[in-house]
Amino acid sequence: DADVTQTPRNRITKTGKRIMLECSQTKGHDRMYWYRQDPGLGLRLIYYSFDVKDINKGEISDGYSVSRQAQAKFSLSLESAIPNQTALYFCATSDLGDSTDTQYFGPGTRLTVL
Amino acid sequence: GQNIDQPTEMTATEGAIVQINCTYQTSGFNGLFWYQQHAGEAPTFLSYNVLDGLEEKGRFSSFLSRSKGYSYLLLKELQMKDSASYLCASMDSNYQLIWGAGTKLIIKP
Numbered sequence: 001d002a003d004v005t006q007t008p009r010n011r012i013t014k015t016g017k018r019i020m021l022e023c024s025q026t027k028g029h030d031r032m033y034w035y036r037q038d039p040g041l042g043l044r045l046i047y048y049s050f051d052v053k054d055i056n057k058g059e060i061s062d063g064y065s066v067s068r069q070a071q072a073k074f075s076l077s078l079e080s081a082i083p084n085q086t087a088l089y090f091c092a093t094s095d096l097g098d099s100t101d102t103q104y105f106g107p108g109t110r111l112t113v114l
Numbered sequence: 115g116q117n118i119d120q121p122t123e124m125t126a127t128e129g130a131i132v133q134i135n136c137t138y139q140t141s142g143f144n145g146l147f148w149y150q151q152h153a154g155e156a157p158t159f160l161s162y163n164v165l166d167g168l169e170e171k172g173r174f175s176s177f178l179s180r181s182k183g184y185s186y187l188l189l190k191e192l193q194m195k196d197s198a199s200y201l202c203a204s205m206d207s208n209y210q211l212i213w214g215a216g217t218k219l220i221i222k223p
Contacts, residue, residue: 042213100145101209105156
């Protein structure tokens, strides 16, 4: 079984709809991240959380919100989706006890906003 | 500002060696990562360097020069399955990863 899972894997929605992307992990990691990936650009950090009570904005948080429901779950919401939020979204985790803080990625959610 | 530069695309031949370069400018430095990403899939961790020098891991090696803000990933004995994008990322003083856009490596028979 995968250590980091994301649901849904693909989603097509319309402008103005509210969307939630979910991420779960069985790695026991404290830290979780949401990124988006667009063609020709590097991964960009949306939000990150170092533990259940800790939420931090990343580089491109406008238009997004997150919830850390438990150590193992971190969800990303688009309150009112717009077409330029069409992208590949990745969740990642890392271990507080790992001196390198290496991040491990889920399989991604491909979101299309029409 | 913070910036990562790597070539957009490279082509190499099966069985050969290829070197993918990366230069970085980040506020503070806490390590340089390389990831492999097949099309439409998740990035997977390849290597981490924080000290100058070469780290070897099987067919893949990664080099770092902190004074030059430079790293490279060396892939030996190329196989068709090595066709992928290779992402360079630098960890800044806030322990955030700054990512390059990736180098698409095309392997030809």
